[in-house]
Amino acid sequence: MIEIPVDHRADGIGVLAPSGRLNMVSARALRSAIEELVAAGHARIVLDLAETSFLDSSGLGAIIAGLKTARQAGGDLRIARPTPEVLAVFQLTNMDRLLRPRDTVDGAFDD
């Protein structure tokens, strides 16, 4: 099972760092983790993808659903530090302009 460590930062931003494969099996876990964060008042979320080795369409679907949930709650979801394999999925599906990859977790909400 995928591990999704959660960090509730002092500035109110929630950081999720899923490690391993984000696929049909683990997508559900990511989706609930995002929903829990938003429900707990952290509508600004950074998804740290440095340890995510693989992303398929179900994983991408969970991220998009998370983005919608966060924005509906008045926040946003940003992705940071994707590996080249994962970045390729965002680029192939042209999702990289909706979810612009950020270089750092700390600076993900700077703009």
Add this chain to the structure above:
Amino acid sequence: MTSPPLGRRLPADSLAVREGQTHAGLDRITRLLRLALDVPMAAVTVLEDDVAWRPSSAGFRAPSLPVEQTLCLRVVEHDGPLEIRDTLTEASVADLPAVRDGVRFYAGMPLRDATGVAVATLCAFDRRPRELTEDQREAMVDLATWAETELFASSEMAQARRVQASLLPAAPLRDGAWAVDGLCLPAMSVGGDFFDYELLDSVLHLNLGDVMGKGTGAALIGAAVRTALRGTGNAVAAGVDLGITVTHSANALLPDLERAESFVTLVEAAVDLTDGELRYVDAGSGLVLLTRADGTVEALSGEDRPIGVWRGDHWTEVRRVIAPGDRLLICSDGLLDLLDDPQAWSQEAGAMVMEADDLPSFLTSVAALAARREASDDITVLALFREPGA
């Protein structure tokens, strides 16, 4: 005293097809086998009790006949691949009706059910003695693996798979110098990939979609998307901008996709077969390439997102020309998993397209690759070849 039946008594629901029914998936396989082996006749034969019947045959009409009168029974008895290079030199088969009717060459592969017992065959016939090449033998093994998946499955899923296969185009389409065909290999019994094509006047309307996820849920949504796109066929043929038609379909599908929390990557295209003009929309697929007669490969990337992701999205039509000798490939990302380096997919897939003698042999090579690499994702390819000098 009656002798025991030669074939097996099969549980009624162990096969995806019953006697008297046809099966689009198996038809695709026998058609490919016939072309891959360059034989006039190919079939899938089920040996059930005393009767041999053929859920699929290509190149001949095949009535049911007593099991002991078939060459296929020899494959099941032999329990392995069988190749008879000249039937007239094999005394044991020389009296069979097929041989008396002029069959000189036979090749058969056993198809095994879930318990490992051979109850059917994938077979090929020729009217002249011959020998298969090593490549042809490999193609036959790969196609047999695929035929087993089509033939044996639990009844309900088999039914679903049969329905889904019947939603794909029934046969390749040829028009002058043009040939279009595709294949869809679901990772499970049914899958979220689909492709479609139809010829409307001189306009070829074709598309390939990949629904998020796998299995039954994805398949249901795929069927809805296919139907929505079919509904725009006349507008597409009349030359309406594809950005408009796709946006129209996407808006109609959006509420369903949002409720199902799903999305679809899609390539929707139209080709005017009189002058080769290609118009297409790439909705987040990024997996379209055009190989040119001069050996160059162009990946046709787009900038639009998948359907169902974002309310208010719209899509843009892009144009190219498919010249004589050019070949168009559209695929789902399942194909990427089969390649050595998915990041450089266009070169590798482009080489596969260009190296193929013709469209059937390209599809056979994809099916072979999928069988060898044990694909875990749905794999779908759709290709349009234009003959050189036409």
